[in-house]
Amino acid sequence: MRDVAVIGVGMNKWGELWNDSHRTIWTDAALKAIEDAGVDRVDSMYVGCMSGGLFVGQEHLGAMLADQLGMGPIPGTRVESACASGGLAFRLAYMEVASGMSDIVLASGVEKMTDVDGAAATYALSTAADQEYECFHGITFPGLYAMMARVHMSRYGTTQKQLAEVAAKNHANGSLNPNAQFPMKVTAEQVMNSPAVADPLRLLDCSPITDGAAAAILVPLDKVKEFTKNTPVRIAASAHATDTMALHDRGDIAAIESTARAAEKAYAQAGIGPKDLSFCEVHDCFTISEIMAIEALGLVEKGQGGAAAESGLTALSGKMPVNPSGGLKSKGHPVGATGVAQVYEIVNQLRGNSDKRQIKDAHWALAQNMGGTGASSLVHIFERLS
Amino acid sequence: MRDVAVIGVGMNKWGELWNDSHRTIWTDAALKAIEDAGVDRVDSMYVGCMSGGLFVGQEHLGAMLADQLGMGPIPGTRVESACASGGLAFRLAYMEVASGMSDIVLASGVEKMTDVDGAAATYALSTAADQEYECFHGITFPGLYAMMARVHMSRYGTTQKQLAEVAAKNHANGSLNPNAQFPMKVTAEQVMNSPAVADPLRLLDCSPITDGAAAAILVPLDKVKEFTKNTPVRIAASAHATDTMALHDRGDIAAIESTARAAEKAYAQAGIGPKDLSFCEVHDCFTISEIMAIEALGLVEKGQGGAAAESGLTALSGKMPVNPSGGLKSKGHPVGATGVAQVYEIVNQLRGNSDKRQIKDAHWALAQNMGGTGASSLVHIFERLS
Numbered sequence: 101m102r103d104v105a106v107i108g109v110g111m112n113k114w115g116e117l118w119n120d121s122h123r124t125i126w127t128d129a130a131l132k133a134i135e136d137a138g139v140d141r142v143d144s145m146y147v148g149c150m151s152g153g154l155f156v157g158q159e160h161l162g163a164m165l166a167d168q169l170g171m172g173p174i175p176g177t178r179v180e181s182a183c184a185s186g187g188l189a190f191r192l193a194y195m196e197v198a199s200g201m202s203d204i205v206l207a208s209g210v211e212k213m214t215d216v217d218g219a220a221a222t223y224a225l226s227t228a229a230d231q232e233y234e235c236f237h238g239i240t241f242p243g244l245y246a247m248m249a250r251v252h253m254s255r256y257g258t259t260q261k262q263l264a265e266v267a268a269k270n271h272a273n274g275s276l277n278p279n280a281q282f283p284m285k286v287t288a289e290q291v292m293n294s295p296a297v298a299d300p301l302r303l304l305d306c307s308p309i310t311d312g313a314a315a316a317i318l319v320p321l322d323k324v325k326e327f328t329k330n331t332p333v334r335i336a337a338s339a340h341a342t343d344t345m346a347l348h349d350r351g352d353i354a355a356i357e358s359t360a361r362a363a364e365k366a367y368a369q370a371g372i373g374p375k376d377l378s379f380c381e382v383h384d385c386f387t388i389s390e391i392m393a394i395e396a397l398g399l400v401e402k403g404q405g406g407a408a409a410e411s412g413l414t415a416l417s418g419k420m421p422v423n424p425s426g427g428l429k430s431k432g433h434p435v436g437a438t439g440v441a442q443v444y445e446i447v448n449q450l451r452g453n454s455d456k457r458q459i460k461d462a463h464w465a466l467a468q469n470m471g472g473t474g475a476s477s478l479v480h481i482f483e484r485l486s
Numbered sequence: 487m488r489d490v491a492v493i494g495v496g497m498n499k500w501g502e503l504w505n506d507s508h509r510t511i512w513t514d515a516a517l518k519a520i521e522d523a524g525v526d527r528v529d530s531m532y533v534g535c536m537s538g539g540l541f542v543g544q545e546h547l548g549a550m551l552a553d554q555l556g557m558g559p560i561p562g563t564r565v566e567s568a569c570a571s572g573g574l575a576f577r578l579a580y581m582e583v584a585s586g587m588s589d590i591v592l593a594s595g596v597e598k599m600t601d602v603d604g605a606a607a608t609y610a611l612s613t614a615a616d617q618e619y620e621c622f623h624g625i626t627f628p629g630l631y632a633m634m635a636r637v638h639m640s641r642y643g644t645t646q647k648q649l650a651e652v653a654a655k656n657h658a659n660g661s662l663n664p665n666a667q668f669p670m671k672v673t674a675e676q677v678m679n680s681p682a683v684a685d686p687l688r689l690l691d692c693s694p695i696t697d698g699a700a701a702a703i704l705v706p707l708d709k710v711k712e713f714t715k716n717t718p719v720r721i722a723a724s725a726h727a728t729d730t731m732a733l734h735d736r737g738d739i740a741a742i743e744s745t746a747r748a749a750e751k752a753y754a755q756a757g758i759g760p761k762d763l764s765f766c767e768v769h770d771c772f773t774i775s776e777i778m779a780i781e782a783l784g785l786v787e788k789g790q791g792g793a794a795a796e797s798g799l800t801a802l803s804g805k806m807p808v809n810p811s812g813g814l815k816s817k818g819h820p821v822g823a824t825g826v827a828q829v830y831e832i833v834n835q836l837r838g839n840s841d842k843r844q845i846k847d848a849h850w851a852l853a854q855n856m857g858g859t860g861a862s863s864l865v866h867i868f869e870r871l872s
Contacts, residue, residue: 101586121618152613153539157621159613160568163728163744163861167735173747175726176862177574180564182546188563192578199585200487227538227545232507235543340561342549349553358549361559475549476562 101198103321105332105485108137109444114312114432115281122156122212123168126313129437130169130208133315138328142317143202144175146193148185148209149436152178154224156212165208182228183385185209186439187340187469187478190316194338194480197318204327208315209441211434221309225435228472230346242306242386244347244473246298249388251354253300258391258406260300264291265409266387267304267429273416274426276457281310281432291387305387310432314440316447321485331451336464337369337481345475356389358477359396359468366466367398370481374398377481378462379421379449381442383470384428390414393468394422397479416457424449424457439469439478450484487584489707491718491871494523495830500667500698500818508542508598509554512699515823516555516594519701524714528703529588530561532579534571534595535822538564540610542598551594568614569771571595572825573726573855573864576702580724580866583704590713594701595827597820607695611821614858616732628692628772630733630859632684635774638740639686644777644792646686650677651795652773653690653815659802660812662843667696667818677773691773696818700827707871717837722850723755723867731861742775744863745782745854752852753784756867760784763867764848765807765835767828769856770814776800779854780808783865802843810835810843825855825864836870 110132117125126147134142147165152158159178166176181188186209193207213221226235229244252258268288274280291304324332341361347353367373374397382397384390391405399420400408408414414422425431425445428438446465448454463484470477496518503511512533520528533551538544545564552562567574572595579593599607612621615630638644654674660666677690710718727747733739753759760783768783770776777791785806786794794800800808811817811831814824832851834840849870856863 123618151539151545153537153610154545156617157609157613158617159537159540159566160615160731160858160861162567162574163857164616164731166728167730167861172729173727173744176567176728177578177726178566180545180566181548181562188548192563195581195585195587198587199581201581201584223543224539227543229546230550231542231544232509340563341559342552342562343558344553345546345550358559471549472546475546475553 102200104194104197104318104335105321105324106316106335106443106447107319107324107328107330107332108133108317109447110136111279111314111441111444112312113279114310114434116214117311122158122210125212125311126165126208126210127168129313130206130315133317137317139204139317141204142171142174142206143204144196145206146177146179146189146208148179148189148439150180150182150185150211151224151227156215181476182471183435184439184469184471184476184478185436190440190443190480191338191340191478193318194335197320203319203323205318206315207318207440208313209437209439210313211436212311213309213434214311233346242298242301245386245388246301247347248353249300252388255354256403256406260292261288262406262410263305263387264288266384266390267291269409269415270384270423270427270429273424273457274430277426277431280426280430281308282430301386307385307428307433310434312432312434312437314437314444316440316443332485333447333450334483334485335480336483337366339365339479342476343474347473356392356396356470356474356477358474359393359470362477362479363397366479366481372464377464377466379424379459380466381425381445382422382468384423385433390422397468421459424459442467442469446482450482488586490580490583490704490721491707491710492702492721492829492833493705493710493714493716493718494519494703495833496522497665497700497827497830498698499665500696500820502600503697508544508596511598511697512551512594512596513554515699516592516701519703523703525590525703527590528557528560528592529590530582531592532563532565532575532594534565534575534825536566536568536571536597537610537613542601567862568857569821570825570855570857570862570864571822576826576829576866577724577726577864579704580721583706589705589709591704592701593704593826594699595823595825596699597822598697599695599820600697619732628684628687631772631774632687633733634739635686638774641740642789642792646678647674648792648796649691649773650674652770652776653677655795655801656770656809656813656815659810659843660816663812663817666812666816667694668816687772693771693814693819696820698818698820698823700823700830702826702829718871719833719836720869720871721866722869723752725751725865728862729860733859742778742782742856742860742863744860745779745856748863748865749783752865752867758850763850763852765810765845766852767811767831768808768854770809771819776808783854807845810845828853828855832868836868
């Protein structure tokens, strides 16, 4: 298999984009990535989207978006792994370039979530969990993560304030990100005093409903110079793992086992360990998710995730910055796009283009994107080349 | 890239499977393929499904079905290309094995379409077309294909009886297939006298709504003997192409350009031409679709597709048998599964296991699977090795 590099990335300002449609939001991000890469063609494209059917009444998204880009008859492939759909699209684009099948591949993700009302959006999101054994009995995602949080708190002494500190940190980072949906700063007190959604999770512990897209251009590493003068970013590892759909089938619901399994493979492929990373983008769909993710990635010991934001370890200026982009919490969470937007942040950071939230001398970075309550996880590791 | 072979296939009897759920239908087919291959593990799996969200309220299908199989943490990837979702899942499984990333990969497809009522199923299917520019204005799939048929009839003199002969042929083949949903024979007269759905298409010109699944096991060709004593079937070519989503954007709506483009690539990769094929499985979602498909594949000249079934050319005993399985028309059309079920038929035919519908000395075969009105097409070519 060939080494693969990312040479272009694009995304738009995320939010409630009522003047734009699913297809125009996506096309905007895709064209920005193509322009950033400086390529004049794409050989194949992937799009991650969780539920075009339930959110906008449109499936067949690979063909639709290849057409929208004016690039038919190129292959257009839509993939889905709930909130990890973007990470999965990125992995398949990586595989297509690595295999030698294609040279210039677009990886992208999109979700338009605000064209339906809140109840319909909650239903659509619930299709990421086990409908027959979980959701049909009444639970929704905040409830599932609340149960995971309760076990974490009871077993490891994680506190409500520690959850809130994750939100405060990510909003502080997001306040420096012009693409963030909610770029306001919040204090841990404001998070703890926000309305309860599913105890212990408060409104400000939850990521929002968002419209948005992101895209990246992948090429073989040894052909980078043919296409661009940008600093290339090498994909050092790509890993994908699954776990049971339903929480009741898991040995431990206070851990994200699929992330741990994917991370193990990814570190082995990259030949590095968690201590070598300059920073990470992780899947903070709820504040407890970031805590469990950094434990699964080995950034902290199991049970120590709660202290990480509180102690400043994961702050922008900390020893291991997590979610410099603002994360899903502040940047927004258009479910199909999130995994590719993590790559957008990482590529810009590794190029040194992240302005006020730039992490100094960043060299290795990791993206962790997960679906549902962690039934699927994608982990990618990136290296700056220069 | 490595050469890839199919060493196992599985499917169930298709129909209105009200005693089975989406997941059990899929698991049954997957286990049959695993048993047929004789393997004791799978390294990665793909599932094609058009709209888990709209048909059964379940997305996140890669993780769900890997779990259902008891094979987590293996990667589980769900892909979608409307009615070509199965063909696309097969292509990606091929790519993963060809790339060297994995050795034993499960390709599969599933759709459970009868848990919702007819109107909801029609809406779900309409998401394969351009919702904003076609379906929101009231047209559904029979209407779209009826327009294509009208142009074909007007330009090439294709007759209503020629359409009906396609259905009669496919039901004759399907009457020999124990897995077919509608294994009854029909005459061209019965087709022509069935109720009009969208003129010129009659009820018996249309494929049905179906529950069903199909699966296949792919391995590197040079490792076949480690796994199985079955006659291996080599994947000689895999191609994927797109076209505009909306009919009004096409130069010619009486042709399936995406199939023509994919076929061109596939013949080049396989190093053969249409004349070398022993038989084909094509996407006859409507009788006119088979006519346009065989033209796009170069089995007949453009405009001559109408005469093919009428003259006996494409009959089981003809010079170029098309849809020996009974096709979508008689076998059924669970949209996500169809592309993989074509592979099921081809592998059994090439192994000489097709009983009363066996095609003698079959050596090369082609599968053509398309999405929507042809906005996406997958073409695969297979060779018997022995």
